[in-house]
Amino acid sequence: MIKYNQTLVVIEQKKPKCLLTITEGQTWQSIGGAYHHLSLIDRNYGDKIQSKSEKGYIHLIQPTPSLITETIPHKTQILFLADISIIILKLNIKPGSIVIESGTGSASLSCSIASAVGHKGRLYTYEFNEDRAKNGEEQLRKLGFPQAECIWRDVYGQGFLKEDHGDHKRFPDAGTVDAVFLDLPQPWLALDHSKKMMKKGGKICCFSPCIEQVQKTCAKLKEDGWFGIETLECLKRNFEARVKQESFIFDDIQKKICLNTKNAKIQTEEGKQVITKNVYYSTGQQSAYGHTGYLTYAVFL
Numbered sequence: 001m002i003k004y005n006q007t008l009v010v011i012e013q014k015k016p017k018c019l020l021t022i023t024e025g026q027t028w029q030s031i032g033g034a035y036h037h038l039s040l041i042d043r044n045y046g047d048k049i050q051s052k053s054e055k056g057y058i059h060l061i062q063p064t065p066s067l068i069t070e071t072i073p074h075k076t077q078i079l080f081l082a083d084i085s086i087i088i089l090k091l092n093i094k095p096g097s098i099v100i101e102s103g104t105g106s107a108s109l110s111c112s113i114a115s116a117v118g119h120k121g122r123l124y125t126y127e128f129n130e131d132r133a134k135n136g137e138e139q140l141r142k143l144g145f146p147q148a149e150c151i152w153r154d155v156y157g158q159g160f161l162k163e164d165h166g167d168h169k170r171f172p173d174a175g176t177v178d179a180v181f182l183d184l185p186q187p188w189l190a191l192d193h194s195k196k197m198m199k200k201g202g203k204i205c206c207f208s209p210c211i212e213q214v215q216k217t218c219a220k221l222k223e224d225g226w227f228g229i230e231t232l233e234c235l236k237r238n239f240e241a242r243v244k245q246e247s248f249i250f251d252d253i254q255k256k257i258c259l260n261t262k263n264a265k266i267q268t269e270e271g272k273q274v275i276t277k278n279v280y281y282s283t284g285q286q287s288a289y290g291h292t293g294y295l296t297y298a299v300f301l
Helices: 063-069 081-090 108-117 128-143 187-197 212-223 251-257
Strands: 005-010 017-019 026-028 033-036 049-050 057-061 098-102 122-127 148-150 177-182 196-207 227-232 241-249 265-267 272-284 295-299
Touching: 005 063, 005 148, 017 063, 017 122, 017 187, 017 241, 033 272, 057 272, 063 081, 063 108, 081 196, 081 295, 098 108, 098 187, 108 128, 122 212, 187 196, 187 212, 196 212, 212 227, 212 295
Parallel strands: 098 122, 098 177, 122 148, 177 196
Antiparallel strands: 005 017, 005 057, 026 033, 049 057, 196 295, 227 295, 241 272, 265 272
16 A cells, blocks of 8 residues: 555556655646645555546556656666666576666666666666766665665776775675676776676676777777677667558458458449458557667676
């Protein structure tokens, strides 16, 4: 049941709208009307909740990684489902994994990785911008990922190990990390630091928008003896169902088949029997997500 201080996903008009933290004394306003947070308390997840004016309604459901990606506030450009899915798959991130991410950004990928490693795993995510680091820490806390630690640091110069022993944050130990993900302008500058952290057989992924970044990263990986270097691009294209009317001239046998289907009409045109019916088909959407970036993978041996 819904309680105060929970962060949930608002579904409005059957589409994910935003993340909402239930707060005492607050009201959430949308195109469908106002929703007092008090009226949401003790409701079940998925209940249909009418606005105060009864002109609109919403559903509140628990966040999942895909819904978080669709609704999390953007502090930076984020990775979407296609890239996130193949990152987690190719890095073999699973329950119990220890993962380093550098480039927290809006914490969209961080939430997906934290969900994948589970409560027995660990995610250490680094961000050089202080405001984004604080936002990432807040998002991970609100969404219920205690296994994730967000650290404000420039990894180019400082790396991933703990330097100040008075720092209360958790840090990974050298040689214990299963996977590293780098979303940095110059990922090749962080590869030496990454090698210190990884187990033998650990995997790395570098996200780069430009092919020149990929070239420099691959050259450094090859120079340092990484194995299985590959670069790929993942594009997402949705398909949708459509319907159109088509007319056919059929013989008697075909006519009987068509007349047994729904929405079939028969008429005579110029002495010929013409049957018109709805034809259902699927097609890819004309507007699809274009290039986001290149994903470069390698294995540490």
